[in-house]
Amino acid sequence: xxxxxxxxxxxxxxxxxxxxxxxxxxxxxxxxxxxxxxxxxxxxxxxxxxxxxxxxxxxxxxxxxxxxxxxxxxxxxxxxx
Amino acid sequence: xxxxxxxxxxxxxxxxxxxxxxxxxxxxxxxxxxxxxxxxxxxxxxxxxxxxxxxxxxxxxxxxxxxxxxxxxxxxxxxxxxxxxxxxxxxxxxxxxxxxxxxxxxxxxxxxxxxxxxxxxxxxxxxxxxxxxxxxxxxxxxxxxxxxxxxxxxxxxxxxxxxxxxxxxxxxxxxxxxxxxxxxxxxxxxxxxxxxxxxxxxxxx
Numbered sequence: 160x161x162x163x164x165x166x167x168x169x170x171x172x173x174x175x176x177x178x179x180x181x182x183x184x185x186x187x188x189x190x191x192x193x194x195x196x197x198x199x200x201x202x203x204x205x206x207x208x209x210x211x212x213x214x215x216x217x218x219x220x221x222x223x224x225x226x227x228x229x230x231x232x233x234x235x236x237x238x239x240x
Numbered sequence: 241x242x243x244x245x246x247x248x249x250x251x252x253x254x255x256x257x258x259x260x261x262x263x264x265x266x267x268x269x270x271x272x273x274x275x276x277x278x279x280x281x282x283x284x285x286x287x288x289x290x291x292x293x294x295x296x297x298x299x300x301x302x303x304x305x306x307x308x309x310x311x312x313x314x315x316x317x318x319x320x321x322x323x324x325x326x327x328x329x330x331x332x333x334x335x336x337x338x339x340x341x342x343x344x345x346x347x348x349x350x351x352x353x354x355x356x357x358x359x360x361x362x363x364x365x366x367x368x369x370x371x372x373x374x375x376x377x378x379x380x381x382x383x384x385x386x387x388x389x390x391x392x393x394x395x396x397x398x399x400x401x402x403x404x405x406x407x408x409x410x411x412x413x414x415x416x417x418x419x420x421x422x423x424x425x426x427x428x429x430x431x432x433x434x435x436x437x438x439x440x441x442x443x444x445x
Contacts, residue, residue: 233366238364
């Protein structure tokens with residue numbers, strides 16, 4: 160599973176990578192996930208499939224599907240002008 | 241004569257003082273605080289283009305072929321609304337199919353595809369306050385992808401976060417209607433293409 164983060168002036172950046180079936184990796188991913196949310200990010204998992212595609216917003220690592228290939232972090236939405 | 245020259249000089253000094261005084265005061269304050277001027281990083285004209293190229297690849301990998309082609313050709317993505325009652329509507333027309341147009345760094349626009357009626361503008365932004373490269377603004381395609389993920393992932397949450405405005409506040413309704421017309425033409429051409437291919441005799445292929 161890869162954690163990507165959108166960054167102004169750069170595009171996405173790989174911030175973490177690991178195998179959720181490996182305990183150490185999973186703990187590291189959980190910690191990174193929490194840090195990103197604490198930093199004001201939203202987390203989304205793009206869901207691929209036939210026809211229409213969607214994304215799933217995850218509020219905790221437990222909500223991320225175990226077989227997800229990537230989680231994309233992006234700045235939290237705010238009301239614009 | 242001398243008096244006139246003196247008066248003119250006084251006026252000139254007064255006008256110059258108005259423009260130079262703030263700079264002098266700031267320079268003095270900086271000197272007093274022993275502050276150093278912060279040197280801005282060198283501007284890299286290719287950075288934004290590289291960032292946008294990366295963002296486009298990420299967007300392409302997340303949305304389906306039709307949505308990607310729509311963005312590539314028209315510069316927008318249409319997302320169908322999924323709530324049984326469209327946002328802000330609790331009348332008998334509830335249940336009418338509605339959709340959103342996503343533009344980069346512009347409000348999300350809700351409309352009725354059947355009639356082309358524009359419903360609302362939802363002003364939403366994704367500012368990165370860490371400003372890693374001096375800007376809080378995501379590349380265009382990242383902004384579109386962020387809106388797309390938030391809309392398809394949790395439409396109600398995103399719409400609840402956005403500032404609601406009537407159509408026409410930021411997006412020119414004439415331009416939007418033109419975009420909707422372009423979208424219809426684009427869809428017509430796209431659906432006609434496979435049919436035309438299937439009608440072509442094998443020998444002509």
